[in-house]
Amino acid sequence: MKELRAFARADGRWGFRNHVLLLPLHQVLSNVSREVEDLVTGAVAVSHDWAGEVDSDFERISKVLSGIGNNPNNFATIVLMIGTQIENEIVERSRTQGSVPLHVLSLKHEGSMSNLRSRAIEIATKLVGQSVKEKRDIAPMSAIVLGLECGGSDAYSGITANPALGIASDQLVAQGATSILAETMEILGSEHLLAARAINPTVAQQIIDVVARYEKSISYEGIDIRGAQPSRGNIEGGLSTLEEKSLGAAKKAGSAQFTGVLEFADVAPTPGLYFMDTPGHDIEQLSGFAAAGVNITVFTTGRGTPTGSAVIPTIKVATNSEMGNVLTDLIDLNAGTIADGLQTLEEVGALIYDEIIRVANGELTKAEINGQHEFNLSRLYGSTL
Amino acid sequence: MKAGIRSHQLILPSVVCSTHVSRRIAQEVGGVTFAHQHGCAIIGVDVAGIDNFFIDLASHPNVASVLVVALGCETIQGNELAEKIVTRNPATKYLVIQESAGVDDAVSKGVVAANSLASRFPEPRHAEDPIVVGISSQGNAGELVAFLQAEGLHTVESSEGFSALMSAKVHLIVSFTDSMQPPTGFPLIPVINIASDSELHLAFSQEFDLSHDASHQEIAAKISTVARGEQTKSEANSSGEIVAPRLVRSV
Numbered sequence: 001m002k003e004l005r006a007f008a009r010a011d012g013r014w015g016f017r018n019h020v021l022l023l024p025l026h027q028v029l030s031n032v033s034r035e036v037e038d039l040v041t042g043a044v045a046v047s048h049d050w051a052g053e054v055d056s057d058f059e060r061i062s063k064v065l066s067g068i069g070n071n072p073n074n075f076a077t078i079v080l081m082i083g084t085q086i087e088n089e090i091v092e093r094s095r096t097q098g099s100v101p102l103h104v105l106s107l108k109h110e111g112s113m114s115n116l117r118s119r120a121i122e123i124a125t126k127l128v129g130q131s132v133k134e135k136r137d138i139a140p141m142s143a144i145v146l147g148l149e150c151g152g153s154d155a156y157s158g159i160t161a162n163p164a165l166g167i168a169s170d171q172l173v174a175q176g177a178t179s180i181l182a183e184t185m186e187i188l189g190s191e192h193l194l195a196a197r198a199i200n201p202t203v204a205q206q207i208i209d210v211v212a213r214y215e216k217s218i219s220y221e222g223i224d225i226r227g228a229q230p231s232r233g234n235i236e237g238g239l240s241t242l243e244e245k246s247l248g249a250a251k252k253a254g255s256a257q258f259t260g261v262l263e264f265a266d267v268a269p270t271p272g273l274y275f276m277d278t279p280g281h282d283i284e285q286l287s288g289f290a291a292a293g294v295n296i297t298v299f300t301t302g303r304g305t306p307t308g309s310a311v312i313p314t315i316k317v318a319t320n321s322e323m324g325n326v327l328t329d330l331i332d333l334n335a336g337t338i339a340d341g342l343q344t345l346e347e348v349g350a351l352i353y354d355e356i357i358r359v360a361n362g363e364l365t366k367a368e369i370n371g372q373h374e375f376n377l378s379r380l381y382g383s384t385l
Numbered sequence: 386m387k388a389g390i391r392s393h394q395l396i397l398p399s400v401v402c403s404t405h406v407s408r409r410i411a412q413e414v415g416g417v418t419f420a421h422q423h424g425c426a427i428i429g430v431d432v433a434g435i436d437n438f439f440i441d442l443a444s445h446p447n448v449a450s451v452l453v454v455a456l457g458c459e460t461i462q463g464n465e466l467a468e469k470i471v472t473r474n475p476a477t478k479y480l481v482i483q484e485s486a487g488v489d490d491a492v493s494k495g496v497v498a499a500n501s502l503a504s505r506f507p508e509p510r511h512a513e514d515p516i517v518v519g520i521s522s523q524g525n526a527g528e529l530v531a532f533l534q535a536e537g538l539h540t541v542e543s544s545e546g547f548s549a550l551m552s553a554k555v556h557l558i559v560s561f562t563d564s565m566q567p568p569t570g571f572p573l574i575p576v577i578n579i580a581s582d583s584e585l586h587l588a589f590s591q592e593f594d595l596s597h598d599a600s601h602q603e604i605a606a607k608i609s610t611v612a613r614g615e616q617t618k619s620e621a622n623s624s625g626e627i628v629a630p631r632l633v634r635s636v
Contacts, residue, residue: 027626028569030420047420049626051566082567083585107567108588113622152458185636218428218636231425233458281426281635283401303458305402306488329487370488372405376422380634 002357006139010099013072014143016360018131025081042128044310046375057379066094067291071311075131076101083108144177147289147297148252151282154237154302156319158248161300161335166254167349173256178271181253184214185280189243190250198258206261217383237302265291284378306330308367389446390556390612393417400424400459407454410495419627425459426635441552443470450476450502457483476506519555532601547571570619
């Protein structure tokens, strides 16, 4: 087994990065966050369009904002707020979830945007200075909370990158790690196969129920998801039906037993393989992972997407060599060699496993090198869920 | 096409996945862009809704030229979006990341395309048409509307947010900021924020363009100087994200 080295957090969790995160709690502060990220090397920022609305999506939004502030990859989080009660509630929620120190700055207290910006730069600079002095410790494999993701899938996804990632996931779960499959739309049609792998009948029923609930939530306007998926990019990549896409997508979770089902952005209570109810939308899923304390993600892609996360290192695996050998500054590993007949599934699975450990130990992903990360707040807009 | 009071180059990401490349291009060429979470995994009425919203942004009178930056595999296809925009704004090009040789190559190509648009369409349009003022207010702004109309300005009133006023092609917005909200802005459109006398607004009063007791004459004078090019506070801070109209959850 390879040695894992990580930052020990006071609450017992482990971080594979030591980020200083800028977290705005109102959309008008998104640009200040980005400016601080640009000016202070080592700081990362998220931005979003929420303006404090308390509606049917508020609980989901509060959960994601408080959760990402407390991701174990954060050394500290600088919270930027206007100075309202609803923002205080989100800060308190984040504080009760874990040990990441929150440094709160409010426009109301600072009196102007320029004061707020100056204070944020000053604190971010100081915190980055402290964070780079921190040392990693030897960590158990249970430190890994792995997110499994795919986006821009093609006909190769289900026979190259996804099953190879499944091999790596199985190995990590067997060694005590947590691994999370998600994207409810992408198991639609294969839920019975996943339910058969549940650790007990309750979890099996939860898998069936979460897919049924999802299908109901998107058919409330009479929309048939099977007509909207696969996406145009998927079809151009050779996928014929949603069921074909689903059967391939589920292969990311290997063959381990499912320990439980998680609601969107919920923290996994114990190690093991989980299914989390998230949209298939890549960034909504990744943001949900970040809020759930996922500390490393592997993202398989057929068409090639540059996506990353501010707090989670995201390893991009190409499903085919045609793309993987061209978009080299956004792909970390090419699993297209399996279809080329150059490597076996097991060999690429081992390469993905090794890459996960290397990146966990500090090697930068392409998305991190590019400074590429997106974030958003998933909303249901009153869908019946 | 109507005359504008700003002459922005819009770097328009057709999907969330191309917002970062768009930002790098915009920073290089001095263009305006924005982060959003749309363009893919959308269904039902949102597909046409987002498509039309992007077309409205790109054909806004304050936009001089448009570079659509697409990823390639998304629902809103960049080439199709650009084809719809170009009929309204001839200074339009598009770029597809997945047809480039990677992120850096896409940024380089985007910078070249944006600069060529700027040189082909160099002239900011001069305002001869009447200025259309959007008024964002939760209450009744009837007296102000009558006053501004007497000054020769056109007005559009809305309580539905800045995006609705953008789609109505207002040149600038006068916002009676909600007492529990900060002053905010909108990329492409100058927003004149008028304070209330709430405790919250008093705490950062210098972030407002006008105080709660501003007269109609003062508001009209501010509209005039902003229309001639004076930056509003939110323009100077580049503050304010774009909220696109959505009705259905992402799939």
